[in-house]
Amino acid sequence: MGNVLVQYYSQTGRTAEMAELVAKGAASVPGIEVRLRTIEESTIDDLFWCDGLALGAPTHLGSIPWRVKQWWDEATDDAWMQIDGKFGCAFSSAGGLGGGPEIACLGLLTMLMNYGLLVFGITDYVAPLRTLHYGAALPGRPKTQAEKDICERLGRRLAEWVSFYVDGVEQYHPRHATYPRRG
Amino acid sequence: MGNVLVQYYSQTGRTAEMAELVAKGAASVPGIEVRLRTIEESTIDDLFWCDGLALGAPTHLGSIPWRVKQWWDEATDDAWMQIDGKFGCAFSSAGGLGGGPEIACLGLLTMLMNYGLLVFGITDYVAPLRTLHYGAALPGRPKTQAEKDICERLGRRLAEWVSFYVDGVEQYHPRHATYPRRG
Amino acid sequence: MGNVLVQYYSQTGRTAEMAELVAKGAASVPGIEVRLRTIEESTIDDLFWCDGLALGAPTHLGSIPWRVKQWWDEATDDAWMQIDGKFGCAFSSAGGLGGGPEIACLGLLTMLMNYGLLVFGITDYVAPLRTLHYGAALPGRPKTQAEKDICERLGRRLAEWVSFYVDGVEQYHPRHATYPRRG
Amino acid sequence: MGNVLVQYYSQTGRTAEMAELVAKGAASVPGIEVRLRTIEESTIDDLFWCDGLALGAPTHLGSIPWRVKQWWDEATDDAWMQIDGKFGCAFSSAGGLGGGPEIACLGLLTMLMNYGLLVFGITDYVAPLRTLHYGAALPGRPKTQAEKDICERLGRRLAEWVSFYVDGVEQYHPRHATYPRRG
Numbered sequence: 001m002g003n004v005l006v007q008y009y010s011q012t013g014r015t016a017e018m019a020e021l022v023a024k025g026a027a028s029v030p031g032i033e034v035r036l037r038t039i040e041e042s043t044i045d046d047l048f049w050c051d052g053l054a055l056g057a058p059t060h061l062g063s064i065p066w067r068v069k070q071w072w073d074e075a076t077d078d079a080w081m082q083i084d085g086k087f088g089c090a091f092s093s094a095g096g097l098g099g100g101p102e103i104a105c106l107g108l109l110t111m112l113m114n115y116g117l118l119v120f121g122i123t124d125y126v127a128p129l130r131t132l133h134y135g136a137a138l139p140g141r142p143k144t145q146a147e148k149d150i151c152e153r154l155g156r157r158l159a160e161w162v163s164f165y166v167d168g169v170e171q172y173h174p175r176h177a178t179y180p181r182r183g
Numbered sequence: 184m185g186n187v188l189v190q191y192y193s194q195t196g197r198t199a200e201m202a203e204l205v206a207k208g209a210a211s212v213p214g215i216e217v218r219l220r221t222i223e224e225s226t227i228d229d230l231f232w233c234d235g236l237a238l239g240a241p242t243h244l245g246s247i248p249w250r251v252k253q254w255w256d257e258a259t260d261d262a263w264m265q266i267d268g269k270f271g272c273a274f275s276s277a278g279g280l281g282g283g284p285e286i287a288c289l290g291l292l293t294m295l296m297n298y299g300l301l302v303f304g305i306t307d308y309v310a311p312l313r314t315l316h317y318g319a320a321l322p323g324r325p326k327t328q329a330e331k332d333i334c335e336r337l338g339r340r341l342a343e344w345v346s347f348y349v350d351g352v353e354q355y356h357p358r359h360a361t362y363p364r365r366g
Numbered sequence: 367m368g369n370v371l372v373q374y375y376s377q378t379g380r381t382a383e384m385a386e387l388v389a390k391g392a393a394s395v396p397g398i399e400v401r402l403r404t405i406e407e408s409t410i411d412d413l414f415w416c417d418g419l420a421l422g423a424p425t426h427l428g429s430i431p432w433r434v435k436q437w438w439d440e441a442t443d444d445a446w447m448q449i450d451g452k453f454g455c456a457f458s459s460a461g462g463l464g465g466g467p468e469i470a471c472l473g474l475l476t477m478l479m480n481y482g483l484l485v486f487g488i489t490d491y492v493a494p495l496r497t498l499h500y501g502a503a504l505p506g507r508p509k510t511q512a513e514k515d516i517c518e519r520l521g522r523r524l525a526e527w528v529s530f531y532v533d534g535v536e537q538y539h540p541r542h543a544t545y546p547r548r549g
Numbered sequence: 550m551g552n553v554l555v556q557y558y559s560q561t562g563r564t565a566e567m568a569e570l571v572a573k574g575a576a577s578v579p580g581i582e583v584r585l586r587t588i589e590e591s592t593i594d595d596l597f598w599c600d601g602l603a604l605g606a607p608t609h610l611g612s613i614p615w616r617v618k619q620w621w622d623e624a625t626d627d628a629w630m631q632i633d634g635k636f637g638c639a640f641s642s643a644g645g646l647g648g649g650p651e652i653a654c655l656g657l658l659t660m661l662m663n664y665g666l667l668v669f670g671i672t673d674y675v676a677p678l679r680t681l682h683y684g685a686a687l688p689g690r691p692k693t694q695a696e697k698d699i700c701e702r703l704g705r706r707l708a709e710w711v712s713f714y715v716d717g718v719e720q721y722h723p724r725h726a727t728y729p730r731r732g
Contacts, residue, residue: 061663062316063613063656066622070615081489081547084540085527096314096366098333102285103317103659107612109479110472110652114499114610116540118484118527123447129322131279133245133480134286139312150281161451161484165531174450174482181447183279244480246430246473249439253432264672264730267723268710286476290429292662293469293655297427297682299723301667301710306630316663344634344667348714357633357665364630428682462680462732464699468651469683495688497645499611500652505678516647549645 002032002162005050006155009039009057009068014093014141018151021142022054022091025155029172032159039071044078052087052162053117054155055108056136059092062100063107072111084116087161090135091154101137109134122157124174125183126150185215185345188233189338192222192240192251197276197324201334204325205237205274208338212355215342222254227261235270235345236300237338238291239319242275245283246290255294267299270344273318274337284320292317305340307357308366309333368398368528371416372521375405375423375434380459380507384517387508388420388457391521395538398525405437410444418453418528419483420521421474422502425458428466429473438477450482453527456501457520467503475500488523490540491549492516551581551711554599555704558588558606558617563642563690567700570691571603571640574704578721581708588620593627601636601711602666603704604657605685608641611649612656621660633665636710639684640703650686658683671706673723674732675699 004026010016016038023036037046039057047053057068090108094101109119121133126149136154138147163172174181187209193199199221206219220229222240230236240251273291277284292302304316309332319337321330346355357364370392376382382404389402403412405423413419423434456474460467475485487499492515502520504513529538540547553575559565565587572585586595588606596602606617639657643650658668670682675698685703687696712721723730 060618060622061625061660063660064618066615066619069609069613069618073609073615076610084489085486085530087484096308096312097280098285098313098315098317098320100285100316100663102281102283102320103289106286106476107656110500111610111612113475113485113487114489114649116486116489118453118486119479120451120482120484121479123450123480123482125279129279130281132281133283134281134476137281137285164451168534243435243439244442244477246477247435249432249436252426252430252435256426256432259427267672268669268713270667283480289659290473293683294427294429296658296668296670297466297672299669299672301636301669302662303634303665303667304662306633306663306665317659347634351717462674462678463646464651464679464681464683464686466651466682468647468649468686469655472652491645495645496647498647499649500647503647503651 002051002166003049004032004034004052004159004162005046006034006036006054007039007042009065011058015056015058017141018091018093018136018138019056021148021151022155025152026159028156029159029163031167032163039068044075047079047083050086051166052158054089054091054158055112056091057108059094059100059104062103064104064111080115086117087158088112088117088119089154089158091151093138093140097139099139102134105135105137122153124153124181126153128183130183185234185349186232187215187217187235187342187345188229189217189219189237190222190225192248194241198239198241200324201274201276201319201321202239204331204334205338208335209342211339212342212346214350215346222251227258230262230266233269234349235341237272237274237341238295239274240291242277242283242287245286247287247294263298269300270341271295271300271302272337272341274334276321276323280322282322285317288318288320305336307336307364309336311366313366368417368532369415370398370400370418370525370528371412372400372402372420373405373408375431377424381422381424383507384457384459384502384504385422387514387517388521391518392525394522395525395529397533398529405434410441413445413449416452417532418524420455420457420524421478422457423474425460425466425470428469430477446481452483453524454478454483454485455520455524457517459504459506463505465505468500471501471503488519490519490547492519494549496549551715552599553581553583553601553708553711554595555583555585555603556588556591558614560607564605564607566690567640567642567685567687568605570697570700571704574701575708577705578708578712580716581712588617593624596628596632599635600715601707603638603640603707604661605640606657608643608649608653611652613653613660629664635666636707637661637666637668638703638707640700642687642689646688648688651683654684654686671702673702673730675702677732679732
């Protein structure tokens with residue numbers, strides 16, 4: 001039984017909305033247990049518990065908000081060298097299109113790479129012109145169906161990798177996906 | 184009299200449309216001469232000629248298309264160490280939102296930093312939720328007025344920096360802008 | 367039986383030296399088959415064949431040399447959406463310390479993320495002050511023992527993830543490593 | 550008379566050593582006034598005062614330490630849209646070679662781009678195989694002469710751009726440099 005942690009920080013509620021959709025997407029894969037945690041309530045034990053992590057934060061100055069960085073900087077003593085090989089992905093809500101959500105996702109992934117995680121983006125298009133190659137990167141909150149689908153797809157894919165690689169369930173490899181992957 | 188080069192690569196015409204708008208924005212600053220060049224027709228002399236460069240390309244795999252990289256890789260012998268201190272910015276058209284145009288812009292800027300250019304993004308919002316903090320990063324071609332404004336604003340800002348810093352025209356520093364900068 | 371592909375481009379022989387060491391490191395995990403291929407001789411079938419990929423290139427202008435980008439840009443039609451979930455890592459030789467090998471590695475990893483690969487860096491130190499958090503990033507060729515160890519460790523870790531996740535061999539998870547991981 | 554701010558954060562003293570050398574390099578350009586400030590003692594007024602900023606921090610998880618990010622996140626209300634067009638560069642000390650100092654520098658530069666700064670790296674080699682294309686990126690403290698020269702060259706170049714572009718002193722454009730630029 002694979003475990004997925006959705007850890008996020010939200011000030012305005014926008015990233016929280018994303019996080020709930022990511023968690024919903026993860027829970028759509030049978031056999032996956034999901035924990036949804038704010039950065040404030042999340043513990044190192046959540047990291048140890050999970051097989052896959054979706055980490056979300058608003059885009060602040062094109063990168064990781066300081067409270068999220070503080071959590072991870074301070075986790076180094078206890079968690080570094082202890083969580084290599086878990087699966088990781090990212091999501092971010094920015095103040096606007098072109099305001100850096102992709103770059104913030106890449107920054108989150110880079111931080112997770114420092115912890116030895118196996119990080120990924122997603123090839124799928126959920127609708128024409130709507131994809132998530134570095135994670136779910138949105139301007140503002142998820143408003144349209146496509147934006148909601150982007151968040152759910154992120155969680156879904158994370159759970160699929162966990163199901164396939166950790167639980168050994170061949171059918172949840174995305175090559176067997178029963179949903180459209182090309183928009 | 185400051186000089187602005189808009190150098191771009193386009194296969195489908197989408198980046199070409201962006202380039203024309205960038206050039207239009209640059210030309211809106213009095214006293215600026217603008218050259219609009221495809222990568223195929225552009226020469227090293229164009230680099231030497233310009234004071235500011237806007238470099239544009241489609242987003243291919245989240246980064247610089249190989250033909251653009253080839254031009255710049257091969258320019259190294261002649262142009263490297265010769266163009267330090269010129270002003271540089273970037274624009275890119277991707278296959279979709281979340282498909283990497285911001286990251287491609289950052290990749291273009293990183294390449295220009297290797298040549299010693301002074302590179303920049305733009306703080307302004309041209310409309311609510313529409314900005315260009317790493318350059319003009321669009322899904323597809325510029326369709327809406329906001330997307331067109333993003334391209335024009337990029338060229339405008341490049342020309343403003345050239346006018347202010349090279350030509351010494353105080354009034355074109357963006358702090359004196361007569362257009363709205365907060366969307 | 368897991369498969370590892372070491373695909374590289376080399377002009378001066380420096381990245382080729384790295385590639386051989388990466389391949390040697392990968393081959394040190396029992397049950398892993400290794401293919402060492404230049405970008406020129408490599409085919410799409412090599413991508414389909416492998417479970418894990420180490421991609422190497424010299425650092426040109428802080429990013430991917432155009433010949434490597436050309437190969438991957440042109441592979442899109444055949445390989446995109448076909449290789450999701452394989453494991454990926456990167457190595458690069460730069461003209462100097464501070465010349466961009468880390469950033470080139472990150473660029474290679476970003477490109478592989480576009481293809482849906484699970485990419486990673488390595489937490490281990492092979493010696494005091496010598497690590498490979500984004501892949502093997504060297505100035506020039508691998509000269510010192512530590513620099514050689516960095517290349518081998520990259521290949522080793524790739525093969526370990528393949529052995530653990532694809533072949534299901536628990537003992538090759540790095541948490542059971544019999545070599546020092548903290549330098 | 551151009552003004553250069555060297556703002557830094559240091560826990561162990563390593564980045565502080567770098568900062569002093571950066572400040573020394575900046576002060577080597579006649580007519581430049583230099584302020585050396587820790588992040589704790591630095592104020593928004595320092596940002597307004599300066600024409601050029603060198604921002605330094607240790608590499609934590611490949612990116613900006615949370616205390617530095619906090620300062621800049623919290624500065625947004627007062628400084629954002631107020632400091633466009635100033636010159637910016639970066640320096641970072643990491644736990645090891647390959648541990649992310651280049652990527653941390655790029656992260657610092659990306660953050661400054663969000664504020665509209667004109668950011669740059671440096672083409673020069675200070676010795677064979679020793680350069681600073683994204684800023685001064687060192688493993689540990691500056692120990693060798695080349696590592697010290699890298700820090701000084703960063704400050705020097707920042708002051709040169711300020712002298713040339715803000716004070717209008719042609720002779721301090723690096724094309725007139727009287728020191729070797731190719732190592």
